[in-house]
Amino acid sequence: MSNLEKAFKLIEKDIEFADFTGGLNTEQIDNWQDELNLIFPDCYRRFLSIYGMGDIHGVEIYGAGNDNDGIPSTIWFTKVLRETANLPLHLLPVYESGFDGEIFCIDCSNNSSNPIVLFIDGLPIEEQEFEVYAESFGDFLYDLLVMATEE
Numbered sequence: 001m002s003n004l005e006k007a008f009k010l011i012e013k014d015i016e017f018a019d020f021t022g023g024l025n026t027e028q029i030d031n032w033q034d035e036l037n038l039i040f041p042d043c044y045r046r047f048l049s050i051y052g053m054g055d056i057h058g059v060e061i062y063g064a065g066n067d068n069d070g071i072p073s074t075i076w077f078t079k080v081l082r083e084t085a086n087l088p089l090h091l092l093p094v095y096e097s098g099f100d101g102e103i104f105c106i107d108c109s110n111n112s113s114n115p116i117v118l119f120i121d122g123l124p125i126e127e128q129e130f131e132v133y134a135e136s137f138g139d140f141l142y143d144l145l146v147m148a149t150e151e
Contacts, residue, residue, distance in 0.1 A: 004043045004138025010145045011056055020054030024064060032064050032075055038092055041114035043138040044106060057148035061141065062094045086125045091117065094137065095144065106137055116140040 011018055029048050033040055040048070053063030053072045062074035074093055081087035081103070090109035094116070096102065101121035106114050107130070116134040134140035 002043075002138055003136070003142035004046065007138060007142040007145050008050065010142070010149065011051070014056060014149070018054065018056040020056075021052035021063070023049045024052055025049070028064070035075060036078055036092065037089065038108045039111055040092065040108065041106060041111075041137060043136055044092075044094070044114075047137065047141070056145070059144050059148045060095070061144075062096075081119075081121065085119075085121050087119060088125075091119060093119070095140070104133060104140065 011020075026049070029040065029045055047061070048063050051061075051063065053061060053074070055061065055072070060072050062072040062077060064073060064075055077093050078087065078091075081093060082089065087093070087105075090107060091105035092108055093103045093105045095104040097104070101123070103119045103121055104116050105119050107117050108114060114136060115132045116137060116139075117130040117132055119128060119130065134143060
């Protein structure tokens, strides 16, 4: 079982503590990819198609839904960060830690490998290290949920 599937099981196990907007159809996901000029990895597309965006146990996962004007809309947030913080065009923010401007993003620059990298809001682009935190969105989501349920 993949870590994405394990993450989905954790969500379903505690669904009463969750607040997700609901799944999106393929056309909606494709339109949002086009709007951001990105190709989302399959595991993130699956998350969007089942949950859209939302939170569980205080973990807010950015995505897309009917209201895309503010957090947790990754569409809105990507556009804002591109304008205000020089977010590279190949990064898609999916989680904000709440510490020191840490924003975790899917690196969409390579369709076969889409790691989660750290972008620090407020740090000049030439000083960004883009440290890899997980090999995929599924791995990242699972790790976040495990940490949240252990606290």
